[in-house]
Amino acid sequence: MKKIVLIAIAVALLLSSFYFYNQYKENMKTYHKSDVYFTIKSGDTLSKITDELFNKKIIKSKTFFKLYTRYKGLDTKLKSGSYLIKAGIDIDELLKKLSSGKSDYKIITIPEGFNLHQIAQRLENNGFIKKDELLNAKISDYDKANLFDNDKKVFYELEGYLFPDTYYIPYTAQSTEVISILFNQFAKNYSQEFRNRAKELGLKNSQIITIASLIEKEAANDDERKRIAGVIYNRLRLNMPLQIDATVIYGITKGEKNIPRLYNKDYQYESVYNTYKFTGLPPGPIASPGIKSIEAALYPEEHDYLYYVYTGEGHVFSKTYQEHLKNVNKYIK
Incomplete structure (x- = not known):
């Protein structure tokens, strides 16, 4: 009996050892x-x-x-x-x-609505690229599928085509690799569905991104993106100037800074980006739009609004100039 107990104990120990060894592995x-x-x-x-x-x-x-x-x-x-x-x-x-303390990458976030100057500055501050390398980069070096054909009058060929997102960029990445990472993320998000929809609208992909960039700069919240898109399309259809302040600012500063307030002389500034002086779209995007602004540009809300004014929280929309003037007097001080 004692022998049997000893054998049982030995087997139990063997099994437990085998179990713990497997757990270890x-x-x-x-x-x-x-x-x-x-x-x-x-x-x-x-x-x-x-x-x-x-x-x-x-x-x-x-x-x-x-x-x-x-x-x-x-x-x-x-x-x-x-x-x-x-x-x-x-x-x-x-x-x-x-336990090495040797980082492999840096985390960089590009917010929606950043223009190329702001993106270039952030990348330079993190030691990845010289600002001018990005500003002078050619879209043809990265857009291998030839999805986007900007007007030759644009300030920067890659404006609007670097996707707003959080990136994990290797410390060892060269400048062209960094640009490729941001552009490829944009191309990936601009899906085949989006390309097909652009054709349905009779617009180039670059025109869609230009409209999306205007929406990105104008919209105060997600709920009004498609409504603002509708205003843009309505004005384009009627050959009305878009009259978007953000384009005037971009034309004056080339994206290098913001102008908190525009004066009459600013609205007369001679620039192809000045949508007060010229009808139609500006020659290219003025910032990097997020996915919701791109969707709004592709699927605008159908309505008869032609004007909107900022209230401090969002925009109020109107169909006639008379209504618009009332709203301006009410909300603009």
């Missing part, structure tokens, strides 16, 4: 199937880092990772940084990466 793996961007912020604790690794499906067991990190003496040595975690590495390689 399983938890020493990482489980993400593709590369993952992972950021440790200054002050992040081991628990916070572990939670993030688990949420991103990099590790399988939070308990194992914490215990193993402490066992290796690295629980206080994981450093802040922006890391690219390659798929297929083990926990030791992961810990080596996270």
Whole structure:
């Protein structure tokens, strides 16, 4: 009987050893199937880092990772940084990466409505590109599918075609690679559906992006984007000047700065972007539109409005000039 008990204990120990060994093997793996961007912020604790690794499906067991990190003496040595975690590495390689403090990329956000000057400045400030490299870049070097054919009168060929988004740009990226990343994201978001819709409207893709950029600069909120698009289309159809202040400012400054208030002399400024002096669309976009402004340009609201004025919270719309004057007197001081 004693022998049987000893055998049972030995088997139990063997099975438990086998189980724990398998658990060890399983938890020493990482489980993400593709590369993952992972950021440790200054002050992040081991628990916070572990939670993030688990949420991103990099590790399988939070308990194992914490215990193993402490066992290796690295629980206080994981450093802040922006890391690219390659798929297929083990926990030791992961810990080596996270304790190196050597960032692989920078996170850069391009807001909706930024013009090319603002984008170029942000990229230069982060050490990726000289401002003039972007301002002087040719769209033909990046638009391999020939989707966009700007008017030759544009100030900058890539204006409007760098997508507003958050980017994870490698530290090692050259200037042309950086531009490609931003342009390719734009081309990816400007889907085949959008291209087909532009044809239905009888417009070039570049004209759609120009309209979208005007909507981006004019709209105070998402709800009015398509309504503003409708005003633009109504005025184009009637051959009325668009009379959009943002185009006047862009024509005067070439996007280098903002003008908080326009005067009569500004509206007379000689520029192909001045939509008070010239009917039709300006020669190209004046900023980078977001997806909602592009959708509004493609699917405008149908109505009879020709005017709108800002109220402080949004715009109020009118069909006649008389109505518009009443609204101007009411809201503009």
